[in-house]
Amino acid sequence: MAVRTPLTVITGPLGSGKTTLLRHILDTFPKKIAILMNEFGEIAIDTKIIQGKNVQMADLGGGCVCCSLLGEFEAAVNEIIDNVDPDYIIVETTGVAEPDALVFDIQESLQRVRLDGVITVIDADAMIKYPSVGHTTRIQIEAADTIVLNKVDLVSEMELQTIAKKLNSINETAAIVHTVRGEVDPELLFGISREKVQPPPQHVHQPEFESFSYSSSAIFNRQCFEEFADSLEPEVYRAKGFVRFLEGVYLFNFVAGRWELELFPQEATELVFIGKDIRMIKSEIINRLKLCEQNFVYTNNIESTTPKHREN
Numbered sequence: 672m673a674v675r676t677p678l679t680v681i682t683g684p685l686g687s688g689k690t691t692l693l694r695h696i697l698d699t700f701p702k703k704i705a706i707l708m709n710e711f712g713e714i715a716i717d718t719k720i721i722q723g724k725n726v727q728m729a730d731l732g733g734g735c736v737c738c739s740l741l742g743e744f745e746a747a748v749n750e751i752i753d754n755v756d757p758d759y760i761i762v763e764t765t766g767v768a769e770p771d772a773l774v775f776d777i778q779e780s781l782q783r784v785r786l787d788g789v790i791t792v793i794d795a796d797a798m799i800k801y802p803s804v805g806h807t808t809r810i811q812i813e814a815a816d817t818i819v820l821n822k823v824d825l826v827s828e829m830e831l832q833t834i835a836k837k838l839n840s841i842n843e844t845a846a847i848v849h850t851v852r853g854e855v856d857p858e859l860l861f862g863i864s865r866e867k868v869q870p871p872p873q874h875v876h877q878p879e880f881e882s883f884s885y886s887s888s889a890i891f892n893r894q895c896f897e898e899f900a901d902s903l904e905p906e907v908y909r910a911k912g913f914v915r916f917l918e919g920v921y922l923f924n925f926v927a928g929r930w931e932l933e934l935f936p937q938e939a940t941e942l943v944f945i946g947k948d949i950r951m952i953k954s955e956i957i958n959r960l961k962l963c964e965q966n967f968v969y970t971n972n973i974e975s976t977t978p979k980h981r982e983n
């Protein structure tokens with residue numbers, strides 16, 4: 672019988688640090704890794720963040736792998752094995768995905784892979800800010816073989832103990848690793864050879880989050896954009912993407928009121944906003960963004976033109 676390729680699922684709430692962990696794994700784990708991404712939102716930002724690395728990527732589009740894309744998922748897995756024959760396949764689910772259906776399907780139906788383990792990345796800061804664990808997060812924690820308790824730099828030792836107790840009460844067998852920016856020895860995450868079998872999921876997944884995106888070829892005024900980020904409406908839980916300033920393009924990451932900008936090799940501004948009921952405030956957010964677009968595009972000389980932008 673052909674050897675099955677080990678497959679690891681990385682799941683966890685929106686903005687908890689899944690892509691950061693993946694970037695760390697790709698930088699430190701000297702194996703041939705193929706990645707399957709399932710993103711929420713019309714523009715595949717995470718795929719663009721990872722693409723620069725020397726890795727085989729497949730993007731499962733903007734649906735949710737947990738409910739509507741299982742056929743597409745199996746086809747992508749088979750194609751990766753035929754084309755690259757990787758040592759490991761890693762699947763990063765969207766933050767809104769409930770991984771139980773995916774895990775069940777991998778264990779039940781996929782003939783060419785073996786589920787090595789489920790890694791759930793948890794945001795320690797968010798666990799303190801929002802102590803009540805939501806339905807999706809609970810399912811993500813229950814599914815874990817390993818919980819990467821990330822962002823421990825943002826909480827106290829006592830808060831960490833409270834979080835560990837809560838995680839243990841939901842999943843008493845998962846190993847818990849504390850990390851800052853996903854920095855963990857990858858050897859601890861792979862070769863788990865999961866034995867736990869996922870029962871068939873009972874629920875119908877009804878995503879609570881909405882998203883919209885915004886693209887523009889304009890150059891943004893940095894100070895104005897930073898003020899925009901500081902005052903983003905509380906309905907926006909997560910925002911991410913690229914912003915073009917005069918000094919270069921930056922990766923923008925916003926999670927629950929905290930945000931960061933990181934210089935990143937991209938071309939233009941593409942932003943995705945995610946939250947509950949945010950379509951109602953979409954035009955307000957876009958109008959405030961447009962106020963930050965400088966009314967010119969730089970080439971070699973300063974040219975006075977109207978910026979072009981696109982909304983989804």
Ligand SMILES: Nc1nc2c(ncn2[C@@H]2O[C@H](COP(=O)(O)OP(=O)(O)OP(=O)(O)O)[C@@H](O)[C@H]2O)c(=O)[nH]1
Nearest residue numbers: 685686687688689690691766821822851852924931
């Ligand atoms: N302070 C702090 N920030 C972190 C840590 N890990 C990740 N971040 C930041 O958290 C933000 C979100 O991280 P991502 O890795 O993009 O989160 P994600 O889970 O992939 O996000 P989604 O795919 O949108 O659900 C980024 O600004 C990261 O730099 C950490 O340990 N400490």
